[in-house]
Amino acid sequence: MTTVLEARDVTMRFGDVVALDGLSLAVAQGEFVVVVGASGCGKSTLLNLFAGFEAPTRGEVLLHGARIADIEPRCGMVFQNYALFEWLTVAQNIGFGPRMRGRADPQRVADLLRLIGIEDFADHYPAQLSGGMKQRVALARTLANEPEVLLCDEPFAALDAMTRQVLQQELSRIVQHEKRTCVFITHSIDEALLLADRIVVMSARPGRVKQVLDNDLPRPRTADVQLSEYFLDRKRAIWESVQEEVLTSLVRAP
Numbered sequence: 001m002t003t004v005l006e007a008r009d010v011t012m013r014f015g016d017v018v019a020l021d022g023l024s025l026a027v028a029q030g031e032f033v034v035v036v037g038a039s040g041c042g043k044s045t046l047l048n049l050f051a052g053f054e055a056p057t058r059g060e061v062l063l064h065g066a067r068i069a070d071i072e073p074r075c076g077m078v079f080q081n082y083a084l085f086e087w088l089t090v091a092q093n094i095g096f097g098p099r100m101r102g103r104a105d106p107q108r109v110a111d112l113l114r115l116i117g118i119e120d121f122a123d124h125y126p127a128q129l130s131g132g133m134k135q136r137v138a139l140a141r142t143l144a145n146e147p148e149v150l151l152c153d154e155p156f157a158a159l160d161a162m163t164r165q166v167l168q169q170e171l172s173r174i175v176q177h178e179k180r181t182c183v184f185i186t187h188s189i190d191e192a193l194l195l196a197d198r199i200v201v202m203s204a205r206p207g208r209v210k211q212v213l214d215n216d217l218p219r220p221r222t223a224d225v226q227l228s229e230y231f232l233d234r235k236r237a238i239w240e241s242v243q244e245e246v247l248t249s250l251v252r253a254p
């Protein structure tokens with residue numbers, strides 16, 4: 001098992017606020033890790049550190065053993081709010097990163113359009129698309145940069161339940177097809193169980209790893225799997241673990 005991405009005893013402070021306190025987590029090549037935890041426990045902070053947007057106050061964040069602060073960041077992020085370029089078409093959005101690096105690849109753009117099921121929308125502008133379609137474009141745009149690790153910060157949180165379920169299945173398929181390594185944040189335990197190889201429950205702020213669960217539910221994780229006794233038992237156990245932390249964070253909130 002090769003470790004791609006690792007947080008080693010990471011502490012992150014923002015002034016008086018300790019967002020993360022001695023958090024350690026290693027992500028293996030090809031692994032799909034889902035992080036759940038109470039609001040404000042430091043999930044986005046952890047992802048921002050993995051992306052190299054920020055440096056930790058203490059501890060190390062490593063990509064293939066090299067400190068992310070010392071190298072060109074090579075992880076790609078998908079956000080809840082799409083963050084598309086409104087003045088570019090779908091195809092131009094997807095091709096943007098490689099083009100900026102002087103490595104335009106129209107064939108890869110065409111392949112991604114097809115892989116993500118948006119080939120009929122190549123010449124549309126983001127404003128003409130539904131939320132679900134926008135998130136497909138955002139995902140394709142991130143994949144076009146060939147990230148070492150795909151980082152997803154609640155990408156489906158703003159979508160309706162049905163669109164969300166379709167995109168969960170699609171993401172699972174695409175990540176397996178492209179053999180991607182993925183760290184995904186969600187508030188939905190169902191989503192965590194549908195997507196994850198491993199589920200990380202974080203403690204209330206300051207964030208640490210509270211619990212790590214292997215998720216060996218068989219794939220594809222269809223509606224039947226979601227109704228199985230095994231799924232529901234897992235869901236209950238994770239919910240209890242998260243709920244404890246949610247209550248702690250509510251008591252502590254100002």
Ligand SMILES: Nc1ncnc2c1ncn2[C@@H]1O[C@H](COP(=O)(O)OP(=O)(O)OP(=O)(O)O)[C@@H](O)[C@H]1O
Nearest residue numbers: 014017018019038039040041042043044045046205
């Ligand atoms: N740039 C910043 N400056 C100051 N405080 C910050 C900054 N970023 C995060 N924080 C604080 O760090 C803590 C963790 O924030 P973070 O956004 O990582 O939580 P989260 O788990 O992603 O929450 P949510 O589930 O609501 O998205 C919060 O108390 C937040 O206010």
Ligand SMILES: [Mg+2]
Nearest residue numbers: 043044045153
């Ligand atoms: Mg967040």
